[in-house]
Amino acid sequence: MFLLAAFLCLPVTSFGQAVVIAPHPDDEILGAAERMMQLKEAGTDIWIIFVTGGEAKEWGDPEENENYSEQRLGESHMAAEIIGIPEDKIIHLGFPDQGLAKLSDAVYESPYSLISATHDSAHWAGLPYTKGYLENALRVLLGRISPDETYYTSPHDAHPDHAAVGEVMRDLLAERAEAGYEYTIHNRHFYPPYPKPHPDSMKLHLIQLFMSQFHDALHQSYLEHFAAKPEIFTRFVPAI
Numbered sequence: 001m002f003l004l005a006a007f008l009c010l011p012v013t014s015f016g017q018a019v020v021i022a023p024h025p026d027d028e029i030l031g032a033a034e035r036m037m038q039l040k041e042a043g044t045d046i047w048i049i050f051v052t053g054g055e056a057k058e059w060g061d062p063e064e065n066e067n068y069s070e071q072r073l074g075e076s077h078m079a080a081e082i083i084g085i086p087e088d089k090i091i092h093l094g095f096p097d098q099g100l101a102k103l104s105d106a107v108y109e110s111p112y113s114l115i116s117a118t119h120d121s122a123h124w125a126g127l128p129y130t131k132g133y134l135e136n137a138l139r140v141l142l143g144r145i146s147p148d149e150t151y152y153t154s155p156h157d158a159h160p161d162h163a164a165v166g167e168v169m170r171d172l173l174a175e176r177a178e179a180g181y182e183y184t185i186h187n188r189h190f191y192p193p194y195p196k197p198h199p200d201s202m203k204l205h206l207i208q209l210f211m212s213q214f215h216d217a218l219h220q221s222y223l224e225h226f227a228a229k230p231e232i233f234t235r236f237v238p239a240i
Contacts, residue, residue, distance in 0.1 A: 094122030
């Protein structure tokens with residue numbers, strides 16, 4: 001059981017700790033860049049947790065996919081530095097891109113990396129790709145960080161990885177009897193039209209760091225539109 005309430009604009013208050021959980025490198029900027037900048041200005045320490053490295057590019061080509069992941073993560077690190085988030089508050093879990101919704105009790109092997117456990121560069125190396133290990137990794141990090149605000153992708157997001165993270169986070173927040181804030185990247189319907197982003201928008205500049213995602217002019221325009229799209233968060237409150 002839980003309660004939900006939508007917030008277009010959250011009040012900015014100085015908190016001790018906030019954590020933003022991103023299924024892939026760039027989700028944190030598309031969905032919560034303005035919020036992170038507001039929190040930082042208010043004196044909040046911000047953590048970013050990347051659940052995957054965003055490596056899913058070419059099936060069966062681990063080297064190409066590893067290079068792609070390194071590029072995407074590097075872009076996210078550049079954006080975090082501009083916001084003012086230090087390297088020691090950025091965590092890479094290394095679970096499988098395009099595979100989070102497929103995790104179960106059985107160990108999953110990624111068709112992109114051809115591995116079935118977190119790699120050596122992950123926060124914890126060698127964790128088997130199962131739903132239980134993902135849940136426990138996030139459970140331990142929430143316990144260590146003890147955030148005052150937690151942001152993560154909605155379980156209603158149309159991207160399976162995003163929805164899977166949202167479902168896990170709702171369960172963990174219910175365990176902790178804590179509220180969370182859900183953001184949506186992919187709706188299940190067309191986005192309403194938004195004005196062209198202002199060229200001086202800081203969020204637009206951050207989005208433009210993600211050159212790896214500008215596969216063509218149309219996709220670049222789609223991503224840049226997030227700089228004009230209002231950041232809307234839905235507050236998840238587990239029933240006590």
